[in-house]
Amino acid sequence: MKQIYGRPKILKEAHFHYCPGCGHSIVNRLIAEVVEEMKLRDKIICVAPAGCGMLLYNYFDIDTLESAHGRGAAVSTGIKRVLTDSLVFSYQGDGDLAAIGTAEGFHAANRGELITVIFVNNGVYGMTGGQMAPTTILRQVTTTCPAGRNPDSAGHPVKICEVFSMLDGTSYLERVAVNKPAAVIQAKKAIAKAFQHQINKTGFSLVEILSPCPTNWKMDPIRSCKWIDEVMVKEFPLGVIKEVTC
Amino acid sequence: MSGNAALGEAAVLAGCTCYFGYPITPQNELTEYMAKRMAEVPGGVFIQSESEIAAINMVLGASVAGARAMTSSSSPGISLKQEGISYLAADELPAVIADMVRGGPGMGNISPAQSDYLQATRGGGHGDYKTIVLAPASVQELADLVPVAFDLADEYRNPVIILGDGMLGQLMEPVSFDHIKPPAEFPKDYILNGAKGRPSRMIHSLLFDTKLEEEHNWKLYRKFQRIEQNEVRFETFMLEDAEMVVIAYGTSARIAKGAIKRLRQENLKVGLIRPITVWPFPTEIIQETANRVENFFVFEMSTGQLIEDVKLALGGKRHIHFYGRPGGVIPTPIELYRVTSRHYYQAVREKSQ
Numbered sequence: 001m002k003q004i005y006g007r008p009k010i011l012k013e014a015h016f017h018y019c020p021g022c023g024h025s026i027v028n029r030l031i032a033e034v035v036e037e038m039k040l041r042d043k044i045i046c047v048a049p050a051g052c053g054m055l056l057y058n059y060f061d062i063d064t065l066e067s068a069h070g071r072g073a074a075v076s077t078g079i080k081r082v083l084t085d086s087l088v089f090s091y092q093g094d095g096d097l098a099a100i101g102t103a104e105g106f107h108a109a110n111r112g113e114l115i116t117v118i119f120v121n122n123g124v125y126g127m128t129g130g131q132m133a134p135t136t137i138l139r140q141v142t143t144t145c146p147a148g149r150n151p152d153s154a155g156h157p158v159k160i161c162e163v164f165s166m167l168d169g170t171s172y173l174e175r176v177a178v179n180k181p182a183a184v185i186q187a188k189k190a191i192a193k194a195f196q197h198q199i200n201k202t203g204f205s206l207v208e209i210l211s212p213c214p215t216n217w218k219m220d221p222i223r224s225c226k227w228i229d230e231v232m233v234k235e236f237p238l239g240v241i242k243e244v245t246c
Numbered sequence: 247m248s249g250n251a252a253l254g255e256a257a258v259l260a261g262c263t264c265y266f267g268y269p270i271t272p273q274n275e276l277t278e279y280m281a282k283r284m285a286e287v288p289g290g291v292f293i294q295s296e297s298e299i300a301a302i303n304m305v306l307g308a309s310v311a312g313a314r315a316m317t318s319s320s321s322p323g324i325s326l327k328q329e330g331i332s333y334l335a336a337d338e339l340p341a342v343i344a345d346m347v348r349g350g351p352g353m354g355n356i357s358p359a360q361s362d363y364l365q366a367t368r369g370g371g372h373g374d375y376k377t378i379v380l381a382p383a384s385v386q387e388l389a390d391l392v393p394v395a396f397d398l399a400d401e402y403r404n405p406v407i408i409l410g411d412g413m414l415g416q417l418m419e420p421v422s423f424d425h426i427k428p429p430a431e432f433p434k435d436y437i438l439n440g441a442k443g444r445p446s447r448m449i450h451s452l453l454f455d456t457k458l459e460e461e462h463n464w465k466l467y468r469k470f471q472r473i474e475q476n477e478v479r480f481e482t483f484m485l486e487d488a489e490m491v492v493i494a495y496g497t498s499a500r501i502a503k504g505a506i507k508r509l510r511q512e513n514l515k516v517g518l519i520r521p522i523t524v525w526p527f528p529t530e531i532i533q534e535t536a537n538r539v540e541n542f543f544v545f546e547m548s549t550g551q552l553i554e555d556v557k558l559a560l561g562g563k564r565h566i567h568f569y570g571r572p573g574g575v576i577p578t579p580i581e582l583y584r585v586t587s588r589h590y591y592q593a594v595r596e597k598s599q
Contacts, residue, residue, distance in 0.1 A: 078307020
């Protein structure tokens with residue numbers, strides 16, 4: 001009998017700690033599937049973040065280092081410059097990449113480091129309890145903008161893909177979501193494509209993934225998935241933001 | 247050759263293949279030297295990073311990948327690197343960090359100072375950890391200690407700091423690299439290079455379970471105890487018959503030596519203990535000396551940091567004189583000669599009373 005679906009071997013036999021309806025578990029699984037299908041286990045190194053995604057090493061059967069908050073792109077740079085034939089990816093959240101680690105991500109992108117950033121954007125600081133993130137939507141309520149994000153004092157949502165697209169070192173930037181089956185399939189394709197760009201040495205690649213956080217959005221999982229389409233996508237349009245032919 | 251350039255050449259000869267740096271005076275010659283030199287080294291990596299924080303994290307990445315990696319900076323930049331140094335210590339990863347100390351706090355100035363002693367010897371960043379700290383006093387000694395720093399980092403899998411100052415970095419002196427041997431082999435069974443034909447590895451410092459975190463802290467502590475037992479280095483100068491002993495390190499020890507030579511011409515029996523490792527601190531030799539010497543004289547280019555370790559070593563039992571010049575002021579041997587002789591005669595007077 002032909003098996004058409006199963007648990008990727010790259011995923012260890014561990015239970016995800018993520019909240020119900022969280023997008024991280026989907027993203028973790030997609031990465032595991034891509035690593036397995038592209039046969040990358042022997043050469044891949046994962047840099048895990050601070051934040052909800054930090055326990056990646058409990059789930060992935062691949063070499064994994066946990067980085068300090070925001071420093072994933074700098075650590076990945078160090079690894080990749082030594083192991084030039086490896087495949088290095090940094091898994092980062094919105095606070096990690098778009099606030100405390102903006103400099104590290106921006107300059108790794110600008111140098112055209114041959115690394116991939118998997119950027120999970122859920123518009124809040126999840127692990128610390130739902131504070132405002134640089135990508136929080138205007139008027140969205142969080143614990144540190146209880147009256148809704150006000151641009152006069154808190155600025156506007158940061159569009160990492162669009163900002164990075166201006167940098168000559170970047171070769172592939174796509175924004176996807178994991179809120180419905182078709183989007184999940186597209187997200188997987190984007191991750192595979194970003195890795196391929198790294199393998200082909202065309203430049204820095206990044207996949208931004210709009211991901212639900214029902215716990216901190218104070219919504220049920222179904223409502224969260226709808227909210228991505230109704231609100232989040234309007235601020236963060238999906239699609240390939242930049243692709244340099246490799 | 248300048249101290250900064252000598253540091254770079256010694257690092258290359260010691261097998262350093264990765265240098266990550268961010269410009270700051272007075273250590274720029276090292277970054278510039280490495281920019282040129284790393285291009286000649288097989289597999290050599292040089293990156294002028296966007297910040298000191300990025301540089302130390304690139305060092306961490308290169309170290310995880312199994313390379314001998316270093317970065318360098320001066321006081322304000324070292325403050326920024328402390329985050330990464332704490333992670334290196336927690337992850338038990340080797341790295342060498344050179345600190346060419348300048349006057350501070352804040353922006354301070356670009357003149358030589360020894361005001362980062364406590365930052366270097368007490369861990370410096372957050373958490374329970376230590377860094378091995380080597381404090382050379384000449385360009386030759388700087389070159390000699392660089393391979394030692396890399397070996398210690400690999401042996402104990404811990405960050406090692408070379409604590410110099412603007413004087414040492416900028417000083418031009420003849421230097422020989424002839425005796426630097428090719429780097430020793432250390433087991434690299436912890437590195438991340440793709441889990442080819444082996445179980446995957448993970449390196450992390452997050453330990454949610456308080457018992458595991460406590461265990462990890464005690465494990466590091468036991469390593470630091472081993473370092474304290476095995477790696478203390480110091481130099482003594484005219485100590486045998488000394489009636490007063492100067493304790494100074496790095497540039498100030500060099501100034502002290504000049505002063506002591508002059509004092510000896512006048513038959514003032516002053517000696518020197520110069521810590522070469524300021525952590526681990528040479529407590530034992532100070533305690534041994536205290537069995538027969540009543541007066542110690544701490545001299546440093548700060549308002550008093552090394553003196554804390556001397557006080558701890560002496561446990562309140564002996565008299566400690568102090569002379570400090572902070573803010574980037576470099577005292578002359580004549581100045582130190584005058585101050586030391588004043589304290590010497592004061593001690594003699596007190597003894598006769």
